[in-house]
Amino acid sequence: MKLIKTILSLVLFFAAISFSMAQSLIKIGDNEGVTLGPQLEYYVDSTNSLAIEDVQSLSFERSNAKILNLENLSFDAWVRFDLERQTEEEIYLTLDNALLEELVVYIISDGVVTNHFEGSFLKPFKNRLIQSENFQFKLPIASGSRSSIYLKVHSKFPLLLPIEVSTYKVFSQNNQEHNLFWGLYAGTILFAFLYNLFVYFSIREKRYLYYLLYILGSVIFYMGLQGYSFQFLWPNHPILNIRLGFLICITNIIITVFTMNFLRITKKQKVIYYIGVGTIIAYGLISIMNFTPAYPVGLGLAQLLSLITCIYFIVVAVISYFRGIQSAKYYLIGWSIFLVLVVVYILTLNGVISGNFFTTHSIFIGHMSEVLLLSFALADQINILKKENEQNQKKIIAQLEENEKLQLKVNLELEEKVLQRTAEVVKQKNEAEYQRKRSDELLLNILPAETAEELKNTGKAKAKLISEVTVIFADIQDFTHLSESMSPSDLVKEINECFSAFDKIMGKYNVEKIKTIGDSYMAAGGLPVPNQTHARDVVKAGLEIQEYLASYKERKLANGESPFEMRIGIHTGPVVAGIVGIKKFAYDIWGDTVNLASRMESSGEIGRVNISEATYNYVKEDFKCTYRGKIEAKNKGMIDMYFVERL
Known part of the structure; x- marks a missing residue:
């Protein structure tokens, strides 16, 4: 009998040793974090009825994967691991699966079972111990002690369980990296959404x-x-x-x-x-x-x-x-x-x-x-829309011509049969007016009123030569480098802030904004209605833009940010002005004057207003200008240039 007891004792002893060796003890020291995978053990409760007291004595399976993946599981799953705290820092548990219908966390220390948390994604978000999109907990385990952690999980979604235990410092760092990825994701999607929203409002x-x-x-x-x-x-x-x-x-x-x-x-x-x-x-x-x-x-x-x-x-x-x-x-x-x-x-x-x-x-x-x-x-596909727009324009013109013929027919019938067929003629006239109104409304949706009127009267919109116009170009220095150091949303915000200020300045001096081309801003004075002060007005606007940018630079540098800096070029001469576009027409200008104004900008300096000799001859009595000499301009040869000094 003694021999049998001795053998049983030895069997139980070695079984206990084997069991303890099978369980990996996770030790957390200062500034440490452990992603649990092979250290985890799991048990699938096919009855969905076991309690913590039941599962402690059961045999768990060891996970062999870096991240425990129980796939599509319709039963409760129990996950366990042993943890020893070897630091005075607080330690945290993160379960990176937001789609859990049930999550219960038990902590067993010195044989005492504590129900640390019960929750799921079916309970209000405010019930979570830490307000995070994932399930995160501070583990109340005393320094130097060992505890067993049991997790009961259930989900009708795929049961992928990335689990990590870490000290507070590592926990915070991991959360920052996690949020950085999702910030990049959200920023990318937001940029695409805003870009397409802008295009939608532009072309409908x-x-x-x-x-x-x-x-x-x-x-x-x-x-x-x-x-x-x-x-x-x-x-x-x-x-x-x-x-x-x-x-x-x-x-x-x-x-x-x-x-x-x-x-x-x-x-x-x-x-x-x-x-x-x-x-x-x-x-x-x-x-x-x-x-x-x-x-x-x-x-x-x-x-x-x-x-x-x-x-x-x-x-x-x-x-x-x-x-x-x-x-x-x-x-x-x-x-x-x-x-x-x-x-x-x-x-x-x-x-x-x-x-x-x-x-x-x-x-x-x-x-x-x-x-x-x-x-x-x-x-x-914008190019495709352009072709479709041209076809629609032809249809509109054809409709206008048809309406004019119908109107002429109605008028003739009114003159010849006003006494006999009054009711019929009125009906036809009303129908013609209705059709004309519909055509006018459709035309005004894609053309300015004056251009639409010209199109109706002549059947086309002609470009016009304006003999004296002053064109201004402003371009951001080193835009490519700046754009690489800024997020898309911040870049758009900065450009919008500057160009909105330029718009106000142009309005102040009666200068017509033509368009923006990437990081360039283009405007002109003396059109669409010619005037005698266009050169002076444009130079004043250019000086005020540089004053604005100087103030803007001081503000940005004070905040430790990189500011936009610009060159400004101005030239005076003749241009051809008209309308272009793909869905809603845009007013634009063409001619060598535009090219020379661009060369004035590219040949200028940051913070200065560079003008051609043609513009100088218009404003020399009103502004102090510094002659720069003849300067090589791309594809234009040597050109006399002047810097306009601030008054």
Whole structure:
């Protein structure tokens, strides 16, 4: 009997040693952080009924992956690890999965079980211990002691569990890097959205509206996958978190409609047209499932159909490119990159590819690339819109001519039959007036009133030669270097601030702004109505711009920021003025005077107003000018130039 007891004791002793050796102890010292993967153990509760007291005695499986991935799991999962605190710093646990329907955190220290946290994405955001889009906790473990951490998790979304334990310093640094990536993502999408919004308001083309709606819907969905939508958009309505499948469906309906419009898929292309229509209908049906208890199935179907839709877009882009739609190449590249990265993401969620920062963020990187490339594709189609606009203009002129003929007919009938057919003539006249009004309103939508009147009266709008005009050019120095050191939104903000100030100055001196060309600003005095003070007015405006930029520079330097600095050039001479454009016409000027004004700018110096001899002869009695001598101007030879001194 003693022998049997001795053998049993030895077996239990070695079993305990083996069990303790199987469990990896995680030690956290000063300024340390550990990404848990192989150190984790997990147990799948197929009954969905086990409590913490039950699972402590069960045998857990060891994770072999860098990031624990339990894929699509319909049961509760228990995850555990042992932790020893070897620092006086506070330690934190981060679980980088925002889509958990249930999360319970237990801490076992000296045999005492503490329920540290219970929560999920189905509870109000304010209930979280740390207000973060992910689940983050401060672990109340005494310095020098060991504790066992148990996590009970459940989700109908793929169960990818990146877990990290770190001291406060590393925790803060990781959060900054995490937020830096998402700041880059948000900035890229915001830039694409604002750019296309500006284009939409400029040309009122509906495909831009579809694309804007797609960007808006997709960014809410992708930010929803990371918990940002919950944190910032609907923190008090957690039920919306399980409606992400509905958002996928609506977003894909919009992008499918956009694709068919952008690539000009009509009923003539029967197969791909009806596949597109069928896809839209399928998304509509799946979206309804997301409001039923079967929403996990709807989510899975939405994800699967999204992958098929990507392939459909690529096939359609190839077909459209060979049909002669050149801008389809950007569409093809964008969706091909997106498809590859989506496949990487899906394979990661399903455990085929090991999880790391790139693979778990690949879908978001792909989305950024796809959004930017589709923006290029839309910009490429502006040339197509120009041709369509020219055709529309011809139709408008033809309609005007037809209306004039109809009006003449009505007037003749009124003179001949005023007594016999008064009622009929009045009816015809009213109809003619209605048609003319419609044509006038349509014409005024794309032309200025004076140009529209000229077009109606003569059938065309003529360019005009103005013999004396003073043209000013202003250009930002070293713009390429400055743009590389600034975010897109800050760059646009700075340019807008400066050019808005220039607009006010031009208005003050009765100088007509012509256009901006990238980082250049162009204006002219003496048009569209000629005057005798154009040279003096433009020089005053140029000096005031430099005064404004000097003040602006002091302000920026005081704030430790890099300011814009500009050269300004002015030349006087004849120009041809008229209208150009693609959707709404723009007033513009042409001629050698414009080229010489540009050479004055490029031959000038930062902070100075450089004028030609032609302009000098107009303003020499009003301003103090310094002769610079003959200076080589590109393609213009040696030209006399002067600096205008500030009074």
